[in-house]
Amino acid sequence: MYASLFALTVGLAATASAFDCSGPYFNFYNRRGDAMSYQRLDPALNPGTESPHLHSFDGGNALAASMGFDTTQESSCTTARIKADKSLYWRPTLYWNGNNTGFYRVPDKFLKIYYKFGDNGNVRANVTEFPEGFRMIAGNALLRHDDGVVGTYKGPGLQWSCKGKDYTHTDATGFPTGFTSCPEGFASQLTFPACWNGKELDPSAPTAHMAYPTGNSKFGLEACPESHRTARFPSIFIEFWYDVSTFDGQYKADSNPWVLSNGDPTGYGFHADFLNGWEKGVLAKAIAPEGYCNCGCGCGNDQMKTCFGANGVNDDSDAEFKSCSAGGASNIASTPLDKLPGCNPLQSGPADATVVKGAGCAATPAVSESKKASSAAASVTNSPNPEKPSSAPSSGKATAVSSAKADGYTSLS
Secondary structure, three states, rough: OOOOHHHHEEEEHHHHHHOOOOOOEEEEOOOOOOOEEEEOOOOOOOOOOOOOEEEEEEEEEEOOOOOOHHHHOOOOOOOOOEEEEEOOEEEEOEEEEEOOOOEEEOOOEEEEEEEEEEOOOOOOOOOOOOOOOOOOEEEOOOHHHHOOOOOOOOOOEEEEEEEHHHHHHHEEEOOOOOOOOOOOOOOEEEEEOOOOOOOEEOOOOOOOOOOOOOOOOOOOHHHOHHOOEEEOOOOEEEEEEOOOOOOOOOOOOOOOOOOEOOOOOOOOOOOEEEEEEEEOOOOHOOOOOOOOOHHHHHHHHHHHHHHHHOOOOOOOOHHHHHOOOOOOOOOOOOOOOOOOOOOOOOOOOOEEEEOOOOOOOEEOOOHHHHHHHOHHHHHHHOOOEOEEEOOOOOOHHHHHHHHOHHHHHOOOO
């Protein structure tokens, strides 16, 4: 019932990120629609201050500029499907910049999050739950070219994909081209590293404490580099889905209208962060040697309730689940912007981007002369086309597709 980008591209995904549709793991869809919050915060890389760019956050709603495990447990709700998962999952916000009228935030559809803890099929990898306060990052925000690692199992296995009619799809490591609409969604996917050296994340070297399994025939810790064998955690693989139907017909097949909030028009700089907020013991039970949660690609709510208890899973109809939010959001870009929030000029590479610092790095609403006459409509619709508001879930056509696909969870399978 709950098919996905992953199921359709299983051959590619197996090569790129060492994932397939068998073996010990579970997955869940988070709440569909908007992310839990959009803020210029990054409690992993920029604790206690503003982040250089805007992020889209999902998970527990106790989001703060500086936070650890105890703060996550103060969450009153979570947009994760499993109530005990008060972790934070965040990534750069996606914008559309296709008609020179400003940057429009692309509506989110949902995340599909996989926890895998097996090697070579059905062999459990003897993983452990994440320690309190643990955080990590996958991907490189400054990358602007395919470095030969970013799209493979040696790295995050980054992939972008457009789902067209009749289950066609266009895939690439950076932003793909060759289409003018994605009727069933636009998505990115990546995998977090799983091998730990026992140290905390260092913002000056944020990926040093973690490494990816080597992909050889070894198992468990033996599949990790010798430098990172303090512990092995479940591999977190995430599909990030977007509704781009608002922009149908407003860009050409050979154009690339997408931009990430970190000033990346290539897609190679997509990245994601994780801060552990699982209630103690819950994840450990789900990945235990005996009785672990093992519903693979197709975990629905019934399977999740078997794993996490009848009252441990958020249903789409739950009012708290539907309304879960971190409160006020800074620089949410509710109207078109002349520039991205923060100091993020577009840097297309192929050299790595440089970090721009300085005063006056706030979001600036787009108020050019050509748009003054329609500024009121633009502020209401948040759209390059007033008949298609980019902050709305979808057009009528896309809504019809969504309602026929797993209660709104469209897929590439």
